[in-house]
Amino acid sequence: MTTLTELYDQRVAEGRLKRDAAQEAALPELERIRADLAQPVKKGLFRRAPEPPKGLYLWGGVGRGKSMLMDLFVETLSVPARRVHFHAFMQEIHAQMHRLRQQGVEDVVKPVAKGVSDSVRLLAFDEMQISDITDAMIVGRLFQQLFEAGCVVVTTSNRVPDDLYKDGLNRQLFLPFIALLKERMVVRELASDKDHRQDRLSGTQVYFTPVNAASRAKIDTLWSELTHGVEETLTLRVQGREVTLPRYHNGVARASFFDLCGRALGPADYLKLAETVRVLVIEEVPQLSRRNFNEAKRFVTLIDTLYEARVKLILQAAAAPDYLYVEGEGSFEFERTASRLHEMQAADWAGA
Structure with a gap:
């Protein structure tokens, strides 16, 4: 199995990437997740499912290579994963919740989260940013359900977690989600000086x-x-x-x-x-x-x-x-x- 560092070095040798010290410093966190997910899951009647690895919240300025690193990371995975823009993912979630409400389902977050966690072991989000109050009001419960189901999340963002939904309406209701991110994910800055x-x-x-x-x-x-x-x-x-x-x-x-x-x-x-x-x-x-x-x-x-x-x-x-x-x-x-x-x-x- 190709490690993330090996793939990065290969792309540099091919001239497809320029070596960047800040990018290389972020590789071990992604490799940690890849290696953990690559381990076979031993199942048994009385065996408890292993604790999933902590995810990664990779933030930094535009053009620093966050999304490129995530593309490489997803390429090396051997488990079901989905890489999607965060805004597009939330639009899908709202559409699914709307359909369930029309069918008379009262608590729509739980079945929607189960549908996601049943299909993938890892979600790779590009550009997490929350400016919509409807997203802010459901994202906490949604992610709590995903984490409890063992789903690992890796995301990029231009903002540090504490600045998500900054100055948003009823932001105090959003703060537990920020705490959840910090608990379940390693927060890492990609502090390259190159765009x-x-x-x-x-x-x-x-x-x-x-x-x-x-x-x-x-x-x-x-x-x-x-x-x-x-x-x-x-x-x-x-x-x-x-x-x-x-x-x-x-x-x-x-x-x-x-x-x-x-x-x-x-x-x-x-x-x-x-x-x-x-x-x-x-x-x-x-x-x-x-x-x-x-x-x-x-x-x-x-x-x-x-x-x-x-x-x-x-x-x-x-x-x-x-x-x-x-x-x-x-x-x-x-x-x-x-x-x-x-x-x-x-x-x-x-x-x-």
Whole structure:
């Protein structure tokens, strides 16, 4: 069985990873869990199930390699496991609870948790963050049930546990969950001074024109480098609306102009998007004019939001920024947006 350290060294030798001391320092905690789960479970009529290993809460700044380490970890496992974005997992949990309520089930958390723990021995969550009060109100009971069933949890986060749901409504009711995490998981900071995701984009072309097969191929190459071929669909829910990111992995999202600006979305939706992603690829931005004035207004709001949040932008558009919106109502105001699009292309722009 390949250990995590051996796999990490192999990827470095292949040139797929750059060696990082902070990442290497985190490997023993993940290897501890892998080795424990790899031990055969001896079953007997009077034999008590062995105590599962403590999980891991790996936190640190964006681009430090947390999700990459978890991908490697899951690759080495020999037990049923699931790797999923935390936000997507909670959406699934809410959907299952809703179906059970419609069937007349009163305590819906217990059967939902049992369904999860029966299917996997380990849950690997990417980007644990809790900003939704409905998540905050059920996550404690859900995780308590999972832990009691012997399910091991490994998660990444940009926040230390004590900062989860910070300043949230009725946060005092959420504090026992933080205590539970600290009890059942080792909390470890990935304190690298390198932003590997930003390094991969530094000096790289990020604005592509026109919209054609050649520019799309270049974006495909960038996307592959950023996601390592792993992606999923992520849906963000904001005030009853849905913002769907058709392709998402490890803080990197890819969507079309129509996905983000062709629907009646507004500042709150774009703010949620900017809080969720650190790199955003937007494809097929058309020529803007009075014919698509509403879509153009949303595009301006989106770019302003991304700019303020320092999200790294990769864009495929019909024309260069200065020629993207040259006639019609709003063209004058677009000059600021064009300026920001130029600034966001700079190699030293502090995105990602």
